Amino acid sequence: MSGESPDDRADEESTDPRPATDGGSAAGEGPETDSRPMPSEQPGPRERDHPEGRRNLEGIRIDPVVEAEHESRRAVISALVEDEPGVLARVSGLVSRRQFNIESLTVGPTTVDGHSRITMVVEETDPGIDQIEKQMAKLKPVISVGEVAGDAVTSELVLLKVEADDPAAVHAVSEMYDGKTVDAGPETITVELTGDKTDVDSAIGAFERFGIVEIARTGPTALARGNTPTAPGEKPGTAGEPTTHDD
Template sequence: MSDEGAQPRSDGHERNDGPPGPAPSDRPHPESRRTTDGIRIDPVVEAEHDRRRAVVSALVEHEPGVLARVSGLVSRRQFNIESLTVGPTTVAGHARITMVVEETDPGVDQLKKQLRKLPVVIAAGEIAGETVSRELVLVKVRGDEPERVHAITEMYDGETIAADPQTITVELTGDESRVDAAIDAYRQFGIVEIARTGQTALARGDVPTTPGEAPAPGCEAARREASDQASRDTASGERQSEGNGPTDAGGDSPRTATTERTGRTEKHGQPPAE
């Protein structure tokens, strides 16, 4: 190959092949981190923010593989999930996934946006306002002091579900703080094993638990709240698009995500946001 027209590179060597342009070392590189799968992490999410605990509810199609798709999204995007529960709802073919996350505000927003992009997700959002939350725990302790174990169980409104000379297994339900306190009380006897279900939650009153979820027939207040929440989500996405550019970490514009979400809402018989 002829050396005619060869151009010097920034490191002093000549480039003899390839089209004209900057050397690889001179090309700009995104400063944000990437996950182990090569997915770029949004620098806005990566910036220093205070973490907070949030409860995110997702209404999904109740079909095989749904939980794997949601958990795969959580794993790829490296969201910090404290607990996850799933179960059917009153609507045939629908299931509710409840996630407790320890994330920054941008992280919570990013999780909601990414969930809404999944075709199996009907609606997703943070449970706002007053909620009712519970979780169940099974605690197996040593059986050396059955009377004292029984006293602690009664104090926390629990139930002994199995007992033998070696161990005692009790069942308790309550909010997270009550379950944590009960576990601490059992430590004096020697805890052998613990199994916790994770937190599940519902919004109080006639407000839908999942923003955008279709309310029960006749629930006008819930229907208005669902419509208002969808409008707020759309407005928030448009403002973020104007302030942060046309794309988010997933590569789609907030407006596109909103349009896709509206399309899914229409598909499942719910009115789109005005």
């Protein structure tokens, strides 16, 4: 037997320079490190790859084709719809939920009772415009929908209220743009203008020197030229004859 006491052996064990190991690692090896990313470095649930694409904050799937880089352009979309309570809200809600940019939205009756035409102007990419048409076509009240041809007849109405410091000059500018004075007072003059977007924007620019007090624009409405249907597949009807869609 050696002459070491139990206390001497305890002192040697307590001063062992070898680092302690976890899980039975060999002496002299450092502790295992966790290579997994910290929680803050991991992608959020809405940013993780999904077999069908990512989703936006509302949970709507983002089409990878639409999300890719494309040039935006201005497009006029016309939809023939059945008159039902809330149809306009359903159309606008569908488009806004998918975060498409609506420039203007107008609705009005057609020659057929129970049918209305919605004209929507959007600033979107070609894939985005295609998605808008496809999603709108799925709505039950929509009879026909499509982009209006570039040479279509488009027009909008504008009411423009300006300061009346120089009535003669206001009247002269109004005549220049085929406008009509619909209200005149000692402090303001209200002019009605109609035309396509280019003409209206030009007229508004000319009236700015008088001081524009208020402005209201309807947004463009459009019809295709000649016998071309305004919405693809649409068969225009006359009074008393239902407007139908060519299946």
